[in-house]
Amino acid sequence: MTQTQSTKTATPTAIYSLTIAPACVLRGRSAIAQAGEAIARFGKRPLIVGGSNSLAVAQPYLQPILKQQQLQSAETAYGKDCSERSLETLREAVQTHQADFIIGVGGGKALDAAKLVAHQCKIPIVTIPTSAATCAAWTALSNIYSEQGAFQYDVTLARCPDLLILDYGLIQTAPQRTLVAGIGDAIAKWYEASVSSGHSEQTLIISAVQQARILRDILFQKSAAALKEPGSETWQEVTDAAVLLAGVIGGIGGAQCRTVAAHAVHNGLTHLLASHGTLHGEKVAYGILVQLRLEEMLQNNQLAATARQQLLKFYAEIGLPQTLDNLGLGDITITELQRAADIACNPNSDIHRLPFKVVPQQLMAAMVSTTAPVGELKIKN
Numbered sequence: 450m451t452q453t454q455s456t457k458t459a460t461p462t463a464i465y466s467l468t469i470a471p472a473c474v475l476r477g478r479s480a481i482a483q484a485g486e487a488i489a490r491f492g493k494r495p496l497i498v499g500g501s502n503s504l505a506v507a508q509p510y511l512q513p514i515l516k517q518q519q520l521q522s523a524e525t526a527y528g529k530d531c532s533e534r535s536l537e538t539l540r541e542a543v544q545t546h547q548a549d550f551i552i553g554v555g556g557g558k559a560l561d562a563a564k565l566v567a568h569q570c571k572i573p574i575v576t577i578p579t580s581a582a583t584c585a586a587w588t589a590l591s592n593i594y595s596e597q598g599a600f601q602y603d604v605t606l607a608r609c610p611d612l613l614i615l616d617y618g619l620i621q622t623a624p625q626r627t628l629v630a631g632i633g634d635a636i637a638k639w640y641e642a643s644v645s646s647g648h649s650e651q652t653l654i655i656s657a658v659q660q661a662r663i664l665r666d667i668l669f670q671k672s673a674a675a676l677k678e679p680g681s682e683t684w685q686e687v688t689d690a691a692v693l694l695a696g697v698i699g700g701i702g703g704a705q706c707r708t709v710a711a712h713a714v715h716n717g718l719t720h721l722l723a724s725h726g727t728l729h730g731e732k733v734a735y736g737i738l739v740q741l742r743l744e745e746m747l748q749n750n751q752l753a754a755t756a757r758q759q760l761l762k763f764y765a766e767i768g769l770p771q772t773l774d775n776l777g778l779g780d781i782t783i784t785e786l787q788r789a790a791d792i793a794c795n796p797n798s799d800i801h802r803l804p805f806k807v808v809p810q811q812l813m814a815a816m817v818s819t820t821a822p823v824g825e826l827k828i829k830n
């Protein structure tokens with residue numbers, strides 16, 4: 450082979466950037482009270498970004514250490530949603546306060562807004578989740594919504610947060626329902642990762658899929674006991690599973706291991722006003738059942754049918770929604786259902802990571818039959 454030929458046949462190595470984990474995770478009861486020095490390392494003038502509720506809840510935890518470290522902090526509520534307009538207001542607040550780092554406090558949307566404004570202003574970010582409803586405190590990803598709460602797109606961030614503080618005392622003040630939702634969002638990792646990447650030969654992806662299986666098993670085994678005894682050891686383990694391990698899987702697996710049909714269904718549902726009373730993880734949990742139903746109907750997949758029955762039992766035990774009716778969407782019109790299905794099937798949707806083609810009519814059929822007995826309502830390809 451001549452020199453020229455070998456140059457021609459060589460394929461360039463693709464550069465693949467990994468954002469696996471926060472640089473540091475501090476975790477424990479009263480973790481915030483002991484995090485003063487770790488926080489003060491990032492600067493002198495933090496801007497605290499959160500929901501108005503979470504800012505109030507977190508204040509007694511944060512104020513003593515801000516004072517102790519002599520930090521000049523300012524607070525800003527992120528507004529109605531993690532939207533482009535909220536981000537604009539937050540960037541202005543960073544400028545006005547001359548903030549040198551951000552402390553994000555709250556649930557998924559508050560943390561997404563805080564992470565994104567830090568990314569845009571190129572300053573460090575500390576995340577303090579106030580509930581276990583999502584793994585947003587961990588990930589290098591922010592979801593953008595419209596002012597009306599409809600999902601628009603996600604943004605990949607340059608890195609995971611510089612510091613994550615998981616304070617069990619603070620998380621325990623959140624309504625129980627948020628942990629239930631967090632369990633729904635976390636358990637989706639297995640169903641989405643295994644269907645999109647279960648046959649991958651890539652070392653890190655194989656590892657992410659296996660960890661998603663472990664995460665599912667931990668949740669099956671410990672969720673009911675955790676919810677009966679908030680604050681207990683088991684409750685802390687389940688909180689770790691929802692906030693931390695779910696984040697690890699997204700980090701190691703990258704975009705391929707993140708979302709498939711369960712999240713696509715969630716995204717479609719956010720475009721219906723009536724869906725706004727339910728939490729992200731609740732819609733995702735329902736979305737898993739829809740995804741399994743699609744695998745049953747379009748592939749005649751018996752394993753999916755069994756998995757769906759297992760999940761229905763689990764959902765009944767811990768209070769996750771099984772149907773549109775459980776999500777408060779029992780009265781939507783066919784037009785609205787079609788709209789959600791159309792959005793979930795748009796050409797850029799993650800639903801197309803399924804190993805078969807899905808059209809809105811098939812998705813609608815799956816969406817209304819999540820509790821169907823096994824073996825019924827099969828549609829041939």
Ligand SMILES: [Zn+2]
Nearest residue numbers: 634712729733
């Ligand atoms: Zn999610």
